[in-house]
Amino acid sequence: MSWFSRKVNLTLVDDATGAVFASSMMPPSDLPDSFQVDTTLHLGGDDWSVILAEPETKAEFTKSGKLTLRLRKVEMMAPEAISFSQLDISERFDDNENLGADEWITTRALNATIDNPEASGLPPLDADPEEVYRVASTLSELRESIPIEGDGVYCPICHVANIDIGKLRSPCPKCGRGLLKFGWT
Known part of the structure; x- marks a missing residue:
């Protein structure tokens, strides 16, 4: 009998409380090869992030017959509940990776992406440029x-960004207003 045909005793622990909330016998083939990379599981209609796996690899938990996963429920947050440290965002997280010090990229206003931007400290959509720049x-x-x-x-008025913090x-x-600090991630 192949050692991959044995079942593994899977124990799920809620990281927030430390309590076991599920236990099951599972074939190793139903589990990932490793938990060494970020892993999210969908259980009972919720997403759970694997915080710790003991042991981490399929070879190890198949051999021992045991796998314990400490999971943290992924909590979704309404965008209006988030506070921001800038008014614009770029299209992708890595937009800055290939920019030179003299290159500019177009950004977009965060207040146009969420309902009720004022609740997050953003200016209203109809704010004039002076109010936008002040915020x-x-x-x-x-x-x-x-x-x-x-x-x-x-520049939160012209919606352009650059990688050179020296600026x-x-x-x-474009408009002559002082450039402000911009985070790419």
Whole structure:
């Protein structure tokens, strides 16, 4: 009999409480080869993130016949409940990876992406440029107080960003307002 035909005693532990909430005998073929990378499981209509797997690999838990997973329920949050440290975002997280110091990328206003932007500290959609820049400048000051490697600059009025943090507070190439601190991630 192949050792992959044995079942594994799977124990699921809620990381928040430390309590076992499920136990099952499962064939190893129904489990991933490894839990060494971020893993999310869909259980009973909810997503759960694997915080710790003991042991981590299929070879190990098949041999021992036991696998314990500490899981944390993935909590979704309404965008309105999030506070932001800038007014714009880029299209993708890695948009800055291939930009040179003199290249600019188009950004988009966060307040156009969520309902009730004021609840998250963002200006209303109909705010004039002076109000938008005032809010963005206040958020930039907060962001500037925290050294974050890889931050760049942006203009919340012209919706452009650049990777060169050395351009902070220098004039925007389009409107002349001082550039503000921009986080790519």
